[in-house]
Amino acid sequence: METAINDIAYLKEKKYAINRLLLLIAITSITLLFIHTWHEYSRDFFSLEVILIGLCIFSLLHNIFLQKFPLALVKTRKFILIFIDMLVLTASIVIIGPAGLFLLPIYIVIVMESGMRFGFSYFYFSIILASLSWLFLVNSSGYWQRHSDTVAIFAITTFLIPLMYMKQMMNMHEKHEMLHETLQNTEHAANYDVLTTLPNRKYYNNFMKELLNEKAFFALLFIDLNKFKAINDTYGHNVGDAVLKEVAHRLSKSIDEEDMLARLGGDEFVIITRRKKVFLPKFISRLEETTIGQHKVGNIAIRIELSIGISLFPDDSKSETFLRKYADEAMYCAKKRKDTYHVFYEEMKSSENSF
Numbered sequence: 001m002e003t004a005i006n007d008i009a010y011l012k013e014k015k016y017a018i019n020r021l022l023l024l025i026a027i028t029s030i031t032l033l034f035i036h037t038w039h040e041y042s043r044d045f046f047s048l049e050v051i052l053i054g055l056c057i058f059s060l061l062h063n064i065f066l067q068k069f070p071l072a073l074v075k076t077r078k079f080i081l082i083f084i085d086m087l088v089l090t091a092s093i094v095i096i097g098p099a100g101l102f103l104l105p106i107y108i109v110i111v112m113e114s115g116m117r118f119g120f121s122y123f124y125f126s127i128i129l130a131s132l133s134w135l136f137l138v139n140s141s142g143y144w145q146r147h148s149d150t151v152a153i154f155a156i157t158t159f160l161i162p163l164m165y166m167k168q169m170m171n172m173h174e175k176h177e178m179l180h181e182t183l184q185n186t187e188h189a190a191n192y193d194v195l196t197t198l199p200n201r202k203y204y205n206n207f208m209k210e211l212l213n214e215k216a217f218f219a220l221l222f223i224d225l226n227k228f229k230a231i232n233d234t235y236g237h238n239v240g241d242a243v244l245k246e247v248a249h250r251l252s253k254s255i256d257e258e259d260m261l262a263r264l265g266g267d268e269f270v271i272i273t274r275r276k277k278v279f280l281p282k283f284i285s286r287l288e289e290t291t292i293g294q295h296k297v298g299n300i301a302i303r304i305e306l307s308i309g310i311s312l313f314p315d316d317s318k319s320e321t322f323l324r325k326y327a328d329e330a331m332y333c334a335k336k337r338k339d340t341y342h343v344f345y346e347e348m349k350s351s352e353n354s355f
Helices: 002-006 008-037 046-068 074-103 105-118 120-140 142-146 148-164 166-191 201-214 228-235 237-254 277-291 320-336 345-353
Strands: 218-225 260-265 268-273 293-297 300-304 306-313 342-344
Touching (some): 008 046, 008 074, 074 105, 074 120, 074 142, 105 120, 105 148, 120 142, 120 148, 166 201, 201 260, 201 320, 218 237, 218 277, 228 237, 228 300, 237 260, 237 268, 237 277, 237 293, 268 277, 277 306, 306 320, 306 345, 320 345
Parallel strands (some): 306 342
Antiparallel strands (some): 218 268, 218 306, 260 268, 293 300
16 A cells, blocks of 8 residues: 555546545536526526536545555546546536536546546547547537537647647656656665565564554564574675575575565564464474575585574564564574574473473
C-alpha cells in the first residue's frame, strides 16, 4: 500500500477524483437551486436531478474505494470513470435540450483531463467516447440534428485543443515516467541492502509492524555468523563481503516465498517464518545443512558457521521489542554452546528455571 500511496500516478488520480467530487457537488447544488426556484422546470428536469445526485453518490463511493483499495482495479476504474462522465454528460445535454449548448465545452475538459491526469491510452479512449456521444446526439435528438453544425464545431475544437497540447502532454508523460523510475530506485535503495540485495533493517521493521497486526503465529530467527570478525581481520573485508553474499545466497535457498529474510547489518541476518511450530525443527535443520559448510573465495577456504536464536509470537511475547530481545539472547546462548547451532528462547528459559 505504501508504494501506491507514494506513486505519482496514484496521487494525480486521487487529486483528480477529489476535484471531480467537489465540482459535481457544486454543479448539482446550482442545478437543484435553479430547478426548484423556477417550478415550471421541475417536472422537465426531474430525471436530470436524479442523474446528478446519482453521479455525486458514485463519485463519493469512488473516492472511498480509492482510499481503501489504492492497488485494486487501477486501469479499469479510470476507464469506468471516463465512460460514466461521458455518458452522464451526453444524457444531460439530451434532457435539457437547447440549454445543453453550455455543457458542450465539458467534452473538451474531460478529454484534456483524462489525458493530462491518466495518460495517452485514456486520452484516446475519451476521444472515441466523445465521438460516439456526438453521433448519438445528432441521431437521437431532433434539436441537435437541426444544429449538427454546432456539434461539429465543438467536435473539431475538442480534437484540436488536445492536439495543440500533445507535445506538452508527451513531455509531462516522459517526466512522470522518469520521476516514477527515480522514486522506485530510491524506495528500493532505502529498503534493500546494497551488498547482499536482501531487505534491510527498515524493511524488516515495516514488515514486522504489519505482521504483528495480523496476530497470527510466527517465528523470529536471529542469525549471526560465528568468527566473522576473525575472517575480516585475517583475510580482509573483500573476503568478508564475499562470505556475506554467499551466506545470503544459501539462506535464500532454504526459505519459501512466505518467509522474510533480511540483513540487519554487519553479519546479522533475520528470518521471519509463519510455519507451524511443529515444522520449525525440520526447517531450522534444513537451514543449517544448507548454510553451514566450506566456501572458497579465490584460493582461500572459509568455513561458514552460524548461531540462531528463535523467539515465537505470541508464545514468548506479543511485543516486537521483547521478541527481538529474546531472539537475540537465544542467539548468544547458541554461540556459547558447542552441541548445537540454534536455541529456542523458551528452551533457554526452561533450562535456566530448572537450576
